[in-house]
Amino acid sequence: MSEPAPHLLIIDDDERIRDLLRKFLIRNGFLVSVARDAAHARRLLGGLDFDLLVMDVMMPGESGVELTRAIRETHDTPILLLTARGETPDRIEGLEAGADDYLPKPFEPKELLLRINAILRRMPEPEPEPTQPKIVQMGPVRYDIERAELSRAGTPIRLTATEVQLMRIFAENLRQAVSRARLVEDLGRDGGQAQERAVDVQITRLRRKIEADPKQPRYLQTVRGEGYMLAPD
Incomplete structure (x- = not known):
């Protein structure tokens, strides 16, 4: 039996980008959910488990960096931040907040795919449930x-x-x-x-x-x- 596809959550206030990324990642074998802002993402995170979050930094209300910092208090789900601000201090702020990687906009979809796969490969395999002796x-x-x-x-x-x-x-x-x-x-x-x-x-x-x-x-x-x-x- 094949393993289930990794489940990604895209968090971006730009509907066009959300839709483009969702379609691209689905074509590449991922299960994808989308959230329009931090509040929407929190509701989804409260009821679903995700293998990786792809999150825009510049969102109205709670920013991607602020949401990353809050998520890290309760979740260890990998986070990839997307931002038009590619300066070194901005990248450091995101990484210090708990992000696993940082991709400046604009970017090639293939590079995003490579970054996602690289992060998922680094994640440790879940330990098997202990089996009761027969x-x-x-x-x-x-x-x-x-x-x-x-x-x-x-x-x-x-x-x-x-x-x-x-x-x-x-x-x-x-x-x-x-x-x-x-x-x-x-x-x-x-x-x-x-x-x-x-x-x-x-x-x-x-x-x-x-x-x-x-x-x-x-x-x-x-x-x-x-x-x-x-x-x-």
Whole structure:
């Protein structure tokens, strides 16, 4: 499956320039939204994620530099500033505000395209979401999360419905203490000390199926003052 096209936001008060840039960038494979001023851009930024902003500096009301400075307080989206003012102090002001690049007007559309692609190439790849393990290994005991099956050295171990629920909860919170009250709640039971004691009984039974020595549990541990924790190999 191909990656989605980068989504650009063009912010310029000149409708002709907005339209020309939008058509040019769409032809070159980008998804493009446009904003007529800083206030319009803020509304779009509040509801959409963009890969890069192409922003005119000289706009009525809030300028591109001022908007860049404000955006940098909450977003790290790359920003390319466009301006007819190409003097060095103006470029420095834009870069100090947080812009990633600066392109003086007039410019060739191809140069804009090269600048955009160069900025996007510099952006770090998003880190993949951590994947939950499908198998939990506890010495010779193995728990298949997707199948909800427990086995010891290849021999199936029967789990009750409550034990399956407990293993699901612990597998979703590996190496994290889960309180007795939360276990009661996640098991769909009414609260109270009686139900918490019932959970203690279920934990004891589950340990007999997991641990080599249930009285000295290595994997299904008691965390004093916090609850229980599954700590696999």
